[in-house]
Amino acid sequence: MLDARCAIMSNMKKQTSNWPPSRLSQKTKTRLMEIYDRLYRHFGDRKWWPAKTREEIVIGAILVQNVSWANTTKAIQALEDRGLLSFRALDAADTALLEDCLIPTRFYRMKAQKLKAFSGHLKNRYGFDLDAMLEQPEDTLRSELLSIHGIGPETADDIVLYAAAKPSFVIDAYTRRIFHRLGMTPENPGYEAMRSWFMQHLPRDVSLYNQYHALIDALGNRVCRQSRPDCANCPLLELCLHGNRHLPESRRP
DNA sequence: CTCCTGCAAC
């Protein structure tokens, strides 16, 4: 067990406030890299973001909220077919037409508004020059993104990491689930706390963050599912509290 | 607690 306190924290009802601990843990650093290595050996190179342009990455980051990639792809295709795959076009687009393209992405009305909000922001501050926005230092960029309607912490980090290629570790539901099951993080760490925890214990490296998040995505998607997780085929089984919960206390990781 | 569809599981 990395830390007996994690198990106690897991059972706490709501928000965990005094986490992560202020002191860095060498053990955590080592364990995080071991997990990375195992995932890499199991899944291979997963570094990704399937998009042709930076604009497409940003649009995709907004549209993929709460939806599978398959559905997001349908919407991106629909936008492309109508010549709407740019913020200049989105800004001028008819809302009803835009909504039609976004139906496969679930909350299509809200997402149409979100794309409009982003295009409006880009137009007003940068005259649609996305590169100008993205070339800012990562912290400035991140706060600015968070101020835009429809951009929450995860989407902001997607954009910082994948569109701007600057170091910001992305936390998603898979990350929370996997590391809680491993017994390394509390059930409700809070987004910022979890992000700091990763960033403090990993080298500040864009490629590593990119690859790590992609590997977590692969595991969460196919193996460490919410219901009926496929523990038998998990490359992290030996390290996992959840996968080994049937073992006697003394033999758990 | 609301936005909301798509697809797997029954």
Add this chain to the structure above:
DNA sequence: GTTGCAGGAG
């Protein structure tokens, strides 16, 4: 066929 779940932002 119907149901139930995926899980981000406000």
